[in-house]
Amino acid sequence: MWRQxxxxxxxxxxxIKLNAIRQLEYRVNIVLGLLVEIGYLGIKLLYAYIIHxxxxxxxxxxxxxxxxxxxxxxxxxxxxxxxxxxxxxAFDRQIIEGEFDLILTKPVSAQFLATLKYVETWMVIPNIxxxxxxxxxxxxxxxxxxxxxxxxLYVLYALLGIxxxxxxxxxxxxxxxxxxxxxxxxxxxxALWDFNNLPHRIFPSPIQIIGxxxxxIFLITNFSPLAVMGQLSIGEMIWGGIAPILLFFLTCWGxxxxxxxYESGGG
Amino acid sequence: xxxxxxxxxxxxQKALAYRVNYSVAILAAVFPIILQWVLWQSIYQYTKxxxxxxxxxxxMLSYVxxxxxxxxxxxxxxxxxxxxxxxxxxxxxxxxxxxxxxxxRLSVFVGTNLGYFVATLMVMAxxxxxxxxxxxxxxxIIHIALxxxxxxxxxxxxxxxxxxxxxxxxxxxxxxxxFESVRVISLVLSGGVVPLSVFGESLQYGFxxxxxxxxxxFPLQTLTGAISLEQIFSGLLVQWGWIAAxxxxxxxxxxxxxxxxxxxxx
Numbered sequence: 001m002w003r004q005x006x007x008x009x010x011x012x013x014x015x016i017k018l019n020a021i022r023q024l025e026y027r028v029n030i031v032l033g034l035l036v037e038i039g040y041l042g043i044k045l046l047y048a049y050i051i052h053x054x055x056x057x058x059x060x061x062x063x064x065x066x067x068x069x070x071x072x073x074x075x076x077x078x079x080x081x082x083x084x085x086x087x088x089x090a091f092d093r094q095i096i097e098g099e100f101d102l103i104l105t106k107p108v109s110a111q112f113l114a115t116l117k118y119v120e121t122w123m124v125i126p127n128i129x130x131x132x133x134x135x136x137x138x139x140x141x142x143x144x145x146x147x148x149x150x151x152x153l154y155v156l157y158a159l160l161g162i163x164x165x166x167x168x169x170x171x172x173x174x175x176x177x178x179x180x181x182x183x184x185x186x187x188x189x190x191a192l193w194d195f196n197n198l199p200h201r202i203f204p205s206p207i208q209i210i211g212x213x214x215x216x217i218f219l220i221t222n223f224s225p226l227a228v229m230g231q232l233s234i235g236e237m238i239w240g241g242i243a244p245i246l247l248f249f250l251t252c253w254g255x256x257x258x259x260x261x262y263e264s265g266g267g
Numbered sequence: 268x269x270x271x272x273x274x275x276x277x278x279x280q281k282a283l284a285y286r287v288n289y290s291v292a293i294l295a296a297v298f299p300i301i302l303q304w305v306l307w308q309s310i311y312q313y314t315k316x317x318x319x320x321x322x323x324x325x326x327m328l329s330y331v332x333x334x335x336x337x338x339x340x341x342x343x344x345x346x347x348x349x350x351x352x353x354x355x356x357x358x359x360x361x362x363x364x365x366x367x368x369x370x371x372r373l374s375v376f377v378g379t380n381l382g383y384f385v386a387t388l389m390v391m392a393x394x395x396x397x398x399x400x401x402x403x404x405x406x407x408i409i410h411i412a413l414x415x416x417x418x419x420x421x422x423x424x425x426x427x428x429x430x431x432x433x434x435x436x437x438x439x440x441x442x443x444x445x446f447e448s449v450r451v452i453s454l455v456l457s458g459g460v461v462p463l464s465v466f467g468e469s470l471q472y473g474f475x476x477x478x479x480x481x482x483x484x485f486p487l488q489t490l491t492g493a494i495s496l497e498q499i500f501s502g503l504l505v506q507w508g509w510i511a512a513x514x515x516x517x518x519x520x521x522x523x524x525x526x527x528x529x530x531x532x533x
Binding site for chain 2: 029031034039042046053054055057058059141185187188190195196197198204
């Protein structure tokens, strides 16, 4: 299992390189893509502006702590856009058009290739710059120690958040094997993703429970800042560690089941 | 005229075939509404202010809910088809057929979106009823009537804006980023995310010189009775003035673009 993981990690590194080179061929597209991403980033920053302007404390968090949440959300958007967005958009097409046949013949995991083969590299640069800046400012202003324990905790929950993100947005894609057309689902995905723009404790308790336990979307961006601020209970810390692993196994199991429904559409 | 009505009917039939898509889109609009709802609730509770950015809590809630719905009602998508028509020679058939391309696109757009638009207006009517009953919104019948006029203007203005953008395909190869950039900018500058009063007076004055605020902000100001009747009528004049100006610009650019059009595709 470990060897398989390392093998796929190496392949993913190659995919990043290949995609980056391929995208460099169309430099104008990169510039235009950056413009679009800056636009969406502006909307995210609008929330930061309102929080700054009104000085609101949300669930006891001062505005400077809230920047840590918004910054983490922007950084996670980097992974969402780079790893998932374009794979989600292209997923049903490869099943409808029979492109999936080719994926099945490759000597690597079909799930890995079908869900992660497109990597968006250059478009996410503004999100990286703004995300790192906001997290740094929020970290410093919230008086969080910059040591190996805190940074390690932040990175650990961020990595677990990435696994959760992959699973939550991959599981519904499996419907494509049965329904074929799932384009309507995309608008739901983007809307769900934006739910992480603010700390989950702003929402009423039922939404917090649903978003933490049943559809753990809040684990993606909330747990890393909460962990470094010492705001996670022992139960939440354990759940934050277990849930992504459970979800990952559920996704792999669901994939194996769903793939049985695949019918080659390419003729 | 009959041929355009037939196209409109075809568009409507096509839209009705994708009812689930529309339901999902409306469902997706619920999430940003919840996000904005809890944010503004926290802000008003924390600051204990009666009004923020010139709006009371109930005005703000009514606005963000109605704005999210209005943004859904003004969805487009035809711009990609138009760009494809221009690039791959799809305009050829309009050269030989007694059919105006503008008329064709407008009929299909109205047909495809009319169902969405009316259905969203019905959801908005429900929200408005709640707002009037529970949040004491000062909306009167005259506001609703004038809103329908301004919403129809917004619908047409949105079409004109994206039609105009699509004409850039005569000269540009990659247009998707232009479409998406303008869509995001338009969403913010039209007041689709937050009311324009959030940006402060000087920026708001700058935005008032652009057509975007007549897509969402102005129709909602009309509906919620936030502006006087005089301001509504002058706003309507400016909105329809923008529509006329866009129409003129479209005619000029279409003529120029047609000269550089290559009838590809045999």
